Amino acid sequence: MNSLKIQITQNENKNEKTPSEQLVFGTKFTDHMFIADYTEGQGWHDHRIVPYQPITLDPSASILHYGQTVFEGMKAYLSEDGSIRLFRPEENMRRMNNSCDRLSMPHIDEDLALEALKQLIELDKEWIPSEQGTSLYIRPFMIATEAHLGVSASKTYSFIIIMSPVGSYYKEGIHPVKILVENEYVRAVAGGTGTAKTAGNYASSLKAQEVADREGYSQVLWLDGIERKYIEEVGSMNVFFKIDGEVVTPALNGSILDGITRKSIIALLKHWGVPVTERKVSMEEIREAYLNGKLDEAFGTGTAAVISPIGELRWKGELFYVNNGETGELSKKLYNALTGIQKGTVEDPFGWIVEIK
Missing domain, CATH: 3.30.470.10 (Aminotransferase class 4, branched-chain amino acid transferase, N-terminal domain)
Incomplete structure (x- = not known):
């Protein structure tokens, strides 16, 4: 142009x-x-x-x-x-x-x-x-x-x-959703188009979502396309876990979308002094954190929902209930802060907002 x-x-x-x-x-x-x-x-x-x-x-x-x-x-x-x-x-x-x-x-x-x-x-x-x-x-x-x-x-x-x-993504405030960990289908691989917002990425996700819908789950948690071990995205959103007080999110690896809400959440957490790390996160690590009582919260992030708390994960037949199936305090705080900045009811310390008078 x-x-x-x-x-x-x-x-x-x-x-x-x-x-x-x-x-x-x-x-x-x-x-x-x-x-x-x-x-x-x-x-x-x-x-x-x-x-x-x-x-x-x-x-x-x-x-x-x-x-x-x-x-x-x-x-x-x-x-x-x-x-x-x-x-x-x-x-x-x-x-x-x-x-x-x-x-x-x-x-x-x-x-x-x-x-x-x-x-x-x-x-x-x-x-x-x-x-x-x-x-x-x-x-x-x-x-x-x-x-x-x-x-x-x-x-x-x-x-x-x-x-x-x-309208509002949630009619009655944010609430946790049930997530099925996908072990058969693959969303993307490094070197493919996972980092691009292109139609094919979404078309290839529909089959797994059909399966999740039939089994009563809201979204699919995608694992890496090579080892089927490391977490990538949840549905069409980036994903975060709070484990023993630290927030972790899968590092961008060539197949994960560079989410704008994702990078905003990371900036907010650092601004608040909350430990946050971008790295590989395996499902086995999430399982161990859950079994040891250290899986505090989990949530997806994206434009539509901003924050989507995860209340339940199912992986290989095992059920992991996150924060007793309730929305965590950090998830609420992040949602309120980000939506407040967007609407102008909360101060924007980052200069993120562009106003049209």
């Missing part, structure tokens, strides 16, 4: 808004979307904001056959003073370019992409819900559009931003 000039076409047929208490994640969308096109040799062009609408693609478009696509997930919040707040949006744009690298896709101009997002939010700001726990979910994504069946990187792309008002 190499221009700030954005053509805006207003939507004359505004969509009906859903009451906040009826919002379901990712099913209702705002009136407008941003689009920019890329052509090899020309770069990014035709930056525009248009009414939310279907995308037209040639049946041979590369995205439909070879999965060349990346995306991001972020949120805009409405503070009590009426300002609109974005949480570390520059990190999302930076990570999107890292994903583009892995998928042989062109970079976006991170600053101009953020400017385009601000203009889109300004146009659709009435869609941002104000109730506690609500926000405007933002999905920037890029797809390969060249009409060509040869196995090669596309020569044309579209970068698109859509937005969806969402």
Whole structure:
């Protein structure tokens, strides 16, 4: 993207808004979307904001056959003073370019992409819900559009931003979930696409999630793809364990997503003086900690839920009940601090918030 000039076409047929208490994640969308096109040799062009609408693609478009696509997930919040707040949006744009690298896709101009997002939010700001726990979910994504069946990187792309008002992830406050440790399927391996936010990573996780659903578990805990020994992620979230007073999380190893909520949690813990370590964490270590009464807390972290406490783990037929199946004090503190910073009710000592007046 190499221009700030954005053509805006207003939507004359505004969509009906859903009451906040009826919002379901990712099913209702705002009136407008941003689009920019890329052509090899020309770069990014035709930056525009248009009414939310279907995308037209040639049946041979590369995205439909070879999965060349990346995306991001972020949120805009409405503070009590009426300002609109974005949480570390520059990190999302930076990570999107890292994903583009892995998928042989062109970079976006991170600053101009953020400017385009601000203009889109300004146009659709009435869609941002104000109730506690609500926000405007933002999905920037890029797809390969060249009409060509040869196995090669596309020569044309579209970068698109859509937005969806969402309610609180938890209707009655955060509560622990049951997790099934996956021993058969693999999410990603070092050298693969695990560090990129690309569609294939999520498609390959669906089968294991089906199994977990049938057995009454909310998510899958993924182990490494080589030894099936070390913990990687939980569902589509990063994961943390508090063991004997120390917080540990799997170190980034080439197959684990560099989560923005993850790095924010680590920064908060260090700011509070809580011991936190990034390293390999095996399921056997978690089992021993549980049996020795030292597994204090466990939780997943991500954009949608922020903090998702783990109350039960099942591994090879054994059940591990974390903190008696209750939300731990550290999980609550982290959730309240991070959501408070996002909404403007808690001081932001890190400069994470970008305000849109």
